[in-house]
Amino acid sequence: MAHAIMPDTETTARFLQTSSDRAYCDDCLTMLMGFASAAEAEGVTSDLASQDGFVREQGECCLCHEREQTIHAR
Secondary structure (H helix, E strand, O other): OOOOOOOOHHHHHHHHHOOOOEEEEHHHHHHHHOOOHHHHHHHHHHHHOOOEEEEEEEEEEOOOOOOEEEEEEE
């Protein structure tokens, strides 16, 4: 059975795919995408990380330059 993607997840996926050379932390994605909280962003990025085409790993966020858990498109 295919995994259903929430609308916020689809929007975030499209954003990450258009900037595949950049990694973003949950805090910065919260601001960029308008999530209610970093926890909501984390839920979406964790969901994306379970799908082909996305990597969630420790790295430097392209916006805040903090070393955090980040996500980027492959």
